[in-house]
Amino acid sequence: MDEHIRQRFCAYKKGIERKGNRYVCNRCKNTDLTLFATFPCARCQRECVYCRNCLMMGRISECTTLVTWCGPNVSFSYPNALHWNGELSPAQREASEKITETIRKGGDLLVWAVCGAGKTEMLFEGIELALQMGKRVAIATPRTDVVLELTPRMKRAFPEVPFASLYGGSEDRHRFAPLVIATTHQLLRFERAFDVMIIDEVDAFPYSADDTLQRAAKKAMKEEGTLIFLTATPDEKWQRACLHGKRNCVILPARYHRHPLPIPTFRWCGNWKGQLQKGRIPRLIFLWFQKRMEMGKQALIFFPEIEWMERALPLFQNHAPAMEAVHSEDPKRKEKVQAMRDGKIPILLTTTILERGVTIPNIDVAVVGAENRIFTESALVQIAGRVGRSPKYPDGDITFFHHGKTRAMIRAKQQLLRMNRDARKKGLIDD
Numbered sequence: 001m002d003e004h005i006r007q008r009f010c011a012y013k014k015g016i017e018r019k020g021n022r023y024v025c026n027r028c029k030n031t032d033l034t035l036f037a038t039f040p041c042a043r044c045q046r047e048c049v050y051c052r053n054c055l056m057m058g059r060i061s062e063c064t065t066l067v068t069w070c071g072p073n074v075s076f077s078y079p080n081a082l083h084w085n086g087e088l089s090p091a092q093r094e095a096s097e098k099i100t101e102t103i104r105k106g107g108d109l110l111v112w113a114v115c116g117a118g119k120t121e122m123l124f125e126g127i128e129l130a131l132q133m134g135k136r137v138a139i140a141t142p143r144t145d146v147v148l149e150l151t152p153r154m155k156r157a158f159p160e161v162p163f164a165s166l167y168g169g170s171e172d173r174h175r176f177a178p179l180v181i182a183t184t185h186q187l188l189r190f191e192r193a194f195d196v197m198i199i200d201e202v203d204a205f206p207y208s209a210d211d212t213l214q215r216a217a218k219k220a221m222k223e224e225g226t227l228i229f230l231t232a233t234p235d236e237k238w239q240r241a242c243l244h245g246k247r248n249c250v251i252l253p254a255r256y257h258r259h260p261l262p263i264p265t266f267r268w269c270g271n272w273k274g275q276l277q278k279g280r281i282p283r284l285i286f287l288w289f290q291k292r293m294e295m296g297k298q299a300l301i302f303f304p305e306i307e308w309m310e311r312a313l314p315l316f317q318n319h320a321p322a323m324e325a326v327h328s329e330d331p332k333r334k335e336k337v338q339a340m341r342d343g344k345i346p347i348l349l350t351t352t353i354l355e356r357g358v359t360i361p362n363i364d365v366a367v368v369g370a371e372n373r374i375f376t377e378s379a380l381v382q383i384a385g386r387v388g389r390s391p392k393y394p395d396g397d398i399t400f401f402h403h404g405k406t407r408a409m410i411r412a413k414q415q416l417l418r419m420n421r422d423a424r425k426k427g428l429i430d431d
């Protein structure tokens with residue numbers, strides 16, 4: 001270490017810096033005073049300030065030093081690194097070209113792709129170009145499951161390129177790799193390291209609420225780097241900027257399999273909470289459930305709160321004992337989702353934790369209490385996006401049971417209808 005410092009290949013930096021009566025955490029760039037605390041520190045023998053915002057990565061305090069590499073960049077080039085024989089759909093091709101162009105020229109790009117558009121494949125050519133140009137690439141995502149899912153696909157596509165897959169507990173963290181996939185938290189380990197930063201699911205919970213992911217990404221990126229955002233559900237501000245041409249963006253309105261997106265139906269079901277309290281499933285919801293059971297079709301039923309879901313479960317189980325419910329704190333969460341995939345659970349009740357990421361080939365989806373605030377426009381679009389993803393079963397039913405329509409519900413439906421309209425105009429769907 002000392003040798004590296006003498007040669008000016010590495011530099012030390014304070015973990016937490018005091019600026020007047022404010023603090024900055026140099027790892028996560030947190031400046032929110034409520035997210036700093038003190039503890040009696042054994043190392044510096046006083047009350048030492050530490051950052052709570054990035055505590056899950058190990059404690060950073062005033063007397064912690066951070067080490068950064070400031071020597072020459074590692075140079076590499078991997079020409080023709082891509083080993084993939086698949087074919088892009090016309091929509092994916094357009095996005096792929098835009099991504100490649102942005103990587104060549106630098107700058108930002110928002111890729112707004114409907115659920116099931118096939119995001120991963122359209123990144124391949126851009127990544128290939130970057131690796132050929134000696135640019136280091138990171139794909140960042142809020143969720144560990146996405147890292148785990150993408151890792152084998154990336155390794156297959158770029159078999160000769162050193163690759164690091166970073167998440168809590170991963171083995172790869174001290175290895176230099178031109179191609180990195182990381183969760184948001186792991187991104188905090190880097191400073192000015194990447195030429196190309198691809199952020200997946202910019203809008204995803206819990207990062208929609210704060211800007212940790214974007215801040216981490218900015219810090220991990222080189223100043224002249226390329227920033228690519230991928231999302232199926234940009235927020236209103238970004239949507240407007242896109243639709244009015246104020247942001248460099250490409251929209252993929254169609255799924256890979258060329259079928260239109262299924263559109264939700266709204267069903268008013270009155271005071272559903274009151275009904276559940278009396279031990280009854282509201283009639284319209286019951287009929288919907290019954291029909292799925294008769295058809296033998298699997299379904300997900302979303303609830304806004306665990307409490308109401310747990311009230312409803314035994315009522316449903318009276319008719320279908322194999323039914324289950326799942327939520328974020330459920331210790332059997334993984335097993336239940338797997339049992340659903342294996343077809344052992346006919347209908348699964350769930351909170352918003354299954355709003356994204358889960359793909360079950362042939363399902364219908366209902367939302368109970370769609371008027372609840374937790375069901376934002378983007379949550380509802382994601383939920384609708386669970387249906388009809390497989391080319392074998394491109395269709396399905398989506399019903400929003402509500403006690404009063406909300407703006408989010410209406411906007412979600414409009415967004416899906418607009419995508420189908422655009423896709424038809426561009427000849428990207430076959431009906």
Ligand SMILES: [Zn+2]
Nearest residue numbers: 025028051054
């Ligand atoms: Zn921090």
Ligand SMILES: [Zn+2]
Nearest residue numbers: 041044048063
């Ligand atoms: Zn200390």
